[in-house]
Amino acid sequence: MKRGMTRSVLLKARRIGFLCGILGGLMALCSCQHAQVKLADGDLLQQAREWRQQEGMAAARDRLLVRLEQLDADGGGLEQRLLRTNADKQRVYPDSMAALPRSQRQRTGIYFLYGFHTRGELSKNIAAQVVASLCQQGWHARLIDLTPHETVEQDARRVRRVMEQELPQVDRAVLVGFSKGALDWIQWFAHEAGQLPSDQIGKVRLLVSFAGVLRGSVVADWLDRGGVPFAHTVRQFVRLHRDGKKKMEDVRSISRDPWTQDPEPQLRQVAPRLRVVSLVAIADGPGGHPREHRGFRFLSRLVAAQWHWVGPLDGMTESASQVLPPGTGVEQHLIRVLGSHALLDGRYVNGAEVSANFLHQKDQSHAGEEPLDDLLRCLPQAWVMR
Numbered sequence: 001m002k003r004g005m006t007r008s009v010l011l012k013a014r015r016i017g018f019l020c021g022i023l024g025g026l027m028a029l030c031s032c033q034h035a036q037v038k039l040a041d042g043d044l045l046q047q048a049r050e051w052r053q054q055e056g057m058a059a060a061r062d063r064l065l066v067r068l069e070q071l072d073a074d075g076g077g078l079e080q081r082l083l084r085t086n087a088d089k090q091r092v093y094p095d096s097m098a099a100l101p102r103s104q105r106q107r108t109g110i111y112f113l114y115g116f117h118t119r120g121e122l123s124k125n126i127a128a129q130v131v132a133s134l135c136q137q138g139w140h141a142r143l144i145d146l147t148p149h150e151t152v153e154q155d156a157r158r159v160r161r162v163m164e165q166e167l168p169q170v171d172r173a174v175l176v177g178f179s180k181g182a183l184d185w186i187q188w189f190a191h192e193a194g195q196l197p198s199d200q201i202g203k204v205r206l207l208v209s210f211a212g213v214l215r216g217s218v219v220a221d222w223l224d225r226g227g228v229p230f231a232h233t234v235r236q237f238v239r240l241h242r243d244g245k246k247k248m249e250d251v252r253s254i255s256r257d258p259w260t261q262d263p264e265p266q267l268r269q270v271a272p273r274l275r276v277v278s279l280v281a282i283a284d285g286p287g288g289h290p291r292e293h294r295g296f297r298f299l300s301r302l303v304a305a306q307w308h309w310v311g312p313l314d315g316m317t318e319s320a321s322q323v324l325p326p327g328t329g330v331e332q333h334l335i336r337v338l339g340s341h342a343l344l345d346g347r348y349v350n351g352a353e354v355s356a357n358f359l360h361q362k363d364q365s366h367a368g369e370e371p372l373d374d375l376l377r378c379l380p381q382a383w384v385m386r
Helices: 002-030 044-055 057-071 077-087 122-136 152-169 180-191 218-225 230-240 244-255 294-306 356-360 369-376
Strands: 108-113 140-143 172-178 204-210 275-283 332-339
Touching (some): 077 332, 108 152, 122 140, 152 180, 218 230, 218 244, 218 294, 230 294
Parallel strands (some): 108 140, 204 275
């Protein structure tokens, strides 16, 4: 009887040991670290990653907030103007774009690229409403419609065909990109814009990026390369669906930093008059992750837990990746938004809401009109009209 009990105990111990080995292996895989690309000294993206590794996510986020103001081309001047127009909806700076007469607006092209394709197409609907509102105000505004789940390379080729037709119709152009849309514009600059006549591409004066994935998305990178069980499971799930392979190719294209590719974007050489305005989404939670948006909070925590080198992120991309790298020669003006990658759910550094419609209305399709209107009433004409 004792032998039987001993044999039973040994079998149970072996089973427990086997299960522990499996669990230990899974935990090791979950925490595996894909090597990060070493970036140049002084690159904000590299600095933010180092701050997170040395001081933690929340402290790195706080340091990033300060550093963004220091990197701004006019020391936060545009941000301060925007805070004033956001607070007073009747205020129009006399030197702003909103003060232009209708005759000048009709000769100013404003071209929109929206972000990731999602169920319900909220991003596209918001952009469409903004464009419709701008057209009513006399601007030559266009929404460039893209095929869902195409790669950034495919998007850029589509954009080139549209801009070949559009730029001859205007005297100056403002490009607007939300999330992936901003990366599409960078890809266009890097590989497609140079094929246009120089007098036409010279009309491009401003790129406005709303939580733009200018340097690629670390969450997309994690979805493409991350280990089991989470990232691996998501990949397998996506591939089971219709167009799953196409969707993962799109994700992979979004994950790449254009400035680590060959050739890297030469913005100044392609568009000598270009200036960039970036509304940078920064997580607002006490732990350095988004507070209100559950989906982006979950993704932020998951990616940060598995890849310990990742810097402060908004749920879709690192906040520092929404800023141009050093050495581009392009002036950039940075506006800080505390919230999530959705941006419209956020607040400016003074606590003011970016979009009251997005936060308080059931129909959110008009949520983009308020921040665009606030921006146009403070955006200096000289940046576009010169």
